[in-house]
Amino acid sequence: MNERLKMYEEKMQKTMKSLDADLAAIRAGRANPHVLDKLVVDYYGSPTPIQQVANVSVPEARMIVIQPWEKKMIREIEKAIQMSDIGINPNNDGSSIRLIFPELTEERRKELAKDVKKKGEAAKVAVRNIRRDGNDALKKLKGTDVSEDEIKDLEEELQKTTDKYVKEVDKAVEVKTKEVMTV
Numbered sequence: 778m779n780e781r782l783k784m785y786e787e788k789m790q791k792t793m794k795s796l797d798a799d800l801a802a803i804r805a806g807r808a809n810p811h812v813l814d815k816l817v818v819d820y821y822g823s824p825t826p827i828q829q830v831a832n833v834s835v836p837e838a839r840m841i842v843i844q845p846w847e848k849k850m851i852r853e854i855e856k857a858i859q860m861s862d863i864g865i866n867p868n869n870d871g872s873s874i875r876l877i878f879p880e881l882t883e884e885r886r887k888e889l890a891k892d893v894k895k896k897g898e899a900a901k902v903a904v905r906n907i908r909r910d911g912n913d914a915l916k917k918l919k920g921t922d923v924s925e926d927e928i929k930d931l932e933e934e935l936q937k938t939t940d941k942y943v944k945e946v947d948k949a950v951e952v953k954t955k956e957v958m959t960v
Contacts, residue, residue, distance in 0.1 A: 782935055785911040789904050789942040796900040796946060800953045803889055808841045808878050810834075816861050818853040827854055841876040848872070881957075889957045897950035901943050908939040 801811040810833045817824040827833065831845040831854060845851050854874055858867045868875040881889070915931050 779931055779934060781915075781931060782911065782938065785907050785935060786938050788907045789938065792900055792903045792907070793942060793945055793949075796896060796949060799896050800893060800949060803893060803953065803957065807838050808835045808876070810841055812863055813841070813843075813858075816857045816863075818850065818857045820850070820853070827857065830854070839878040839880070841878075842873055843867075843876070844873040886958055890954045893950055893953045893957060897946050900946045904939055904942045904946065908935055911935045 813827045816827050820830050830850050831843045834842050836842055843854055855867045855869050865876050915928050918928055
């Protein structure tokens with residue numbers, strides 16, 4: 778990979794990582810502790826991820842159990858879950874919180890599949906915008922010490938990189954859609 782293009786590939790990798798994180802947060806009928814990744818609680822005045830103040834486990838296919846290391850954190854965690862867009866009411870038994878995931882309806886599965894496709898499209902747009910920025914930067918090289926042929930080669934290499942990441946996005950979307958639609 779050419780040094781001039783390295784930065785654009787790194788941006789595309791970040792786009793993929795962001796998509797992977799977004800897709801991991803979409804629940805597919807089974808309990809997935811990643812739905813809690815974006816939730817933070819107030820821990821002695823600083824926003825802290827739930828995983829850093831409690832033990833998160835999945836004892837059954839459709840249940841997550843959160844056991845705070847400090848009893849007083851139960852209220853904070855419960856409040857954070859209720860304020861979030863997870864859409865599940867936490868069950869608090871005084872020492873731990875249980876999140877019971879209901880079986881997804883066919884309609885909800887289709888909604889989630891649409892959401893997955895939307896996130897995939899957004900990632901592809903981001904990758905293509907990165908390619909456009911790269912091509913604009915390469916066009917500015919015309920008239921410098923870089924030959925026309927070298928610029929053309931760099932543009933082709935950038936296009937190949939773009940194609941590779943678009944395929945990765947498609948594959949990730951396909952896998953997640955299949956997971957969401959499987960009963």
